[in-house]
Amino acid sequence: MRTAYIHGHFFTMDSEYRTMDRGMMVVERGAIVYIGDHAEELLAGADEIVDLAGKWVLPGLVNTHSHIVMTILRGVGDDMLLKPWLETRIWPMESRFTTEIAAASARLGILEMLKSGTTTFSDMFNPAGIDADAVMQAVAETGIRGAFSYTIFSMGTLREQQANLAGAERFARRYKTAADGRLTTMVAPHSPYACTPHALVESVRIAHENDLMLHIHVSETETEVSDIERRYGVRPVEHLRRLGLFGRPAVMAHGVVLNDEERQIMKRHDVRVAHNPISNLKLGSGIADVGRLLDAGIKVGIATDGVASNNNFDMFEEMRTAALLQKGTAKDAGRLPAPTVYAMATRMGAEAIGMSHTGSLERGKRADFITIDPYDKPHLQPVSRASSHLLYSVCGRDVCDVYIDGNVVVKNGQCLTMDEEKVMAEANRLLSRIGEPRHGAPAAGR
Template sequence: MVLNTAYVNGHFFTMDESSRQYKSGMMVVSGDAISYIGDHSVQRLAAADRVVDLGGKWVMPGLVNVHSHIVMTILRGIGDDMLLKPWLETKIWPMEARFTPEIASVSTRLGILEMLKSGTTTFSDMFNPNGIDLGGIMQEIADTGIRGAFSHTIFSLGTERQQRDNIASAERFAKQFRTFADGRLTTMVAPHSPYACTPAALEESARVAAENGLMVHIHVSETDLEIRDIESRYGVRPVEHLRRLGVLDQPTVMAHGVVLNEEERAILHQYDVRVAHNPISNLKLGSGVADVAALLEAGVKVGIATDSTASNNNLDMFEEMRTAALLQKGIYKDASKLPAETVLALATRVGAEVIGMGHTGSLEAGKKADFITIDPSDKPHLQPLEQAFSHLLYAASGRDVCDVYVGGAAVVRDGSCLTIDEEKILAEANRLQAELQ
């Protein structure tokens, strides 16, 4: 039997294409989906099996983090103040190679705990298993209640046989978990990058994606050094390199896209390549600032992302989208660039479309009931209430989130996570990171 729950007395920010708001509205959730969103309806209230009085809370779609590395969460604060290449080669990859199943499990749950408590309900991620059972990690993710895509990273490392085994393992994982946890979780094909994968590995990645109806998730055009490296190896820039290998023929999410020219943006639009914008990570690693305004003007879909805590150092999407907005205003010296309405959409509805999950990301009838609440009543930084839409971008933070629902089920209530033992995870994370040092 499907239960109908009516949420009343809330200020609803739909983040639909019209950015509609209902200041004293009502939302009805039937099972795991929204069946009604709009003005208060006495008739719908009478038909509800359960009524939740929100007491004036703000309600918005759960945030969508389109590029993260949750298994790296335990590496927060390690390798600060380094450029990308030495950071990866001397800190991150060597430490990841030392991960045990316990470290990977605890790090994953720590990352999801932070995401959920700060309002992220959907994410897209990749990790190189290094002998760790990713099936177990996928089950850990499922148990938390979050929605998203988790992918097996493809690398061209070691012998040719090791490379073939890596791709075969990634393909098996992609097939097995393409639809998992009643469809709440999926996977993508995730070649790490043009510089960490041979042309053959990239072609194989495109094959796996095509044969299994999966998206490609890949780091591309992150630094000037990467551009020079790929040009020296193959005679073309990374985007053209991927185009020639057939990767862009598949639905593709490009993480970063910091160093792009006008011709490349046109190619991305032509092939419907979506970009995961990681403003804080790109700043911290000294990679630069992606020209999001130019990408949007070229018709490229862009989502907001945190990258990993090792290069951020948090998973707060409110902080991420505020940084994204301010950077574009600053580099253009134009305060009209990336207004609040646009950026909030990139972090919700558009972000969901970027990763192929258009069934979430906005409060609309027929979409999954993934939403969060914020209580502004005792928070001076969220006053005056009349400017609530502005406050969501320019004043709010993940610490303001009260309740989080995924598919109509509460996963955070009054700031406490219901699906993860918070005290246990914090203790285990500190113990295990000390062992890694």
């Protein structure tokens, strides 16, 4: 099937950041075979011609760190710091998840991602008490692209810890390639504070033997850094380096509390960062110095984290927040300009999670793209300033169509791969089975 998309306003998000008004893109077998100015001669061989009528067209957004299985926990434990939030709210409720709840929550999260323009994601999920295969199948059926990763913890009895590692290894082997190549997995030790050195070393072994990336929360708060220094005598980055974690390509979620020496270690070992600005703000964790990360030559992607700490999957809102935070903290309006932020949410983000076959509109890349129709939206006028509006005005609700591998998964704002009404009703019905945590949460800051 060869499809020609004509009369679109294209934003390629490639290294040259090209824009084309009334441009043209040709897709065959799920890949882009042409993108450029309108070429009448290419239409003769097309099986289908789609007139975009001036819609803005850009690559699907890449969410480099999320927790879709936690979607049903949106609004739990607001106004709390990270450690008490996890220990008294999130983890107790997750312990009561069933496979049915986990799958329903994942569908709800992916529905929100797709409708707001995210086509690729990298995720960690807590496998305790659920059938991980069934949840992966639910993810595959949505049509999304990404890495869905089984989280490794050092909690519970020794037998439970061993079972967790065995489950992660089996999952890694089974899902290195899934859903006709759309889905993969990573090896995902939760964090230096929730994993013993043994679990971290085992994570590296699993990643080496299965040729997979690593995905881990690191240096999210000052408390975490102090805790790791107290336990091991070094800061988290050096602790992980000594354990060999950076011998594999690794994605560090957060990286809020870093110094220059740590950034140099990360650069030497090609450690990438998933930047979660809104989650970090809401949990009182701080503001990552993205400017210094980029200046050090470190790949940085934009991420939402889970909606329990965000509280949505709107990557456009995340992009805008990331840009404004860096400008404000640096007192430099030129810090983190629009093209850089666009790259972080598309091409650079895709590279950060090892998926450079998507993230930009270029010949040979997968046909993952989204459209926005600006003509009936007052906040996107004047339409001639689209390059600015994509960062400072657009929100996820403005997304019109979403394509993955050239297949339309959202059309005119409606998801075609899921029954939207059913997904939302199921999530609300199942929420009652979890209930609120049995133990009250301490006040924030205590």
